[in-house]
Amino acid sequence: MLFDFHTHSFFSDGELSPIELIRRAHVNGYTVIGVTDHASMSNLDLIIYNVVKDCALAEKYWGIKAIPGVELTHVPAGYIDQAAGYAKKSGIKLVVVHGETIVEPVEPGTNCAALMSTYVDVIAHPGFISPEECSLAAKNNIFLELSARGGHSLSNGHVAQVALAKNAKLLVNSDAHAPKDLLTFDFARKVASGAGISTAQINDVLIENPKLLLKRINC
Ligand SMILES: [Zn+2]
Ligand SMILES: [Zn+2]
Structure with a gap:
């Protein structure tokens, strides 16, 4: 089983249309793909209108679970809850937030x-997330990402360490922008191991936590 809850199509800065991205993921052996284009209030409606349709087609004809999502990106912290609520009420099933990666000036908070x-x-690439924030993630059943993407992945070791100490749930996502970025199970395992996830915990990160996330979003 191969899960990936963070990918981009050309409705933001990815290379492929949603349906081609899903097609390539399907051929790569994906069980589940979340299509989560960068979104703010300027393009949220465009994404909702377009991505939902390709996800439904792929699921109906190919059997891959394709989840219409967004990655709220550089939305002011004070507006995240409203933007996320708007997305969910408009047909988006998966809301990822572009977290405080160490390689971009994401607003503190x-x-x-x-x-x-x-x-x-899901909080993507949460950078130097604090122990208190990890406790909040555990309490609110929000998933924290170990990123397979260069740059964002530089703080994976920190994220894994504080998340595990506070029982927050971790996932590995590709943050794919091009076909070559899509995961294989073996590469996802390497990303988790590289972040310091032990052999005993790998199954949780790669399989069990993704299943819990699917439950959370009713997919
Ligand atoms: Zn991001
Ligand atoms: Zn992303």
């Missing part, structure tokens, strides 16, 4: 605002 929203499911 973004991780915390996302973790307080009942509409947010």
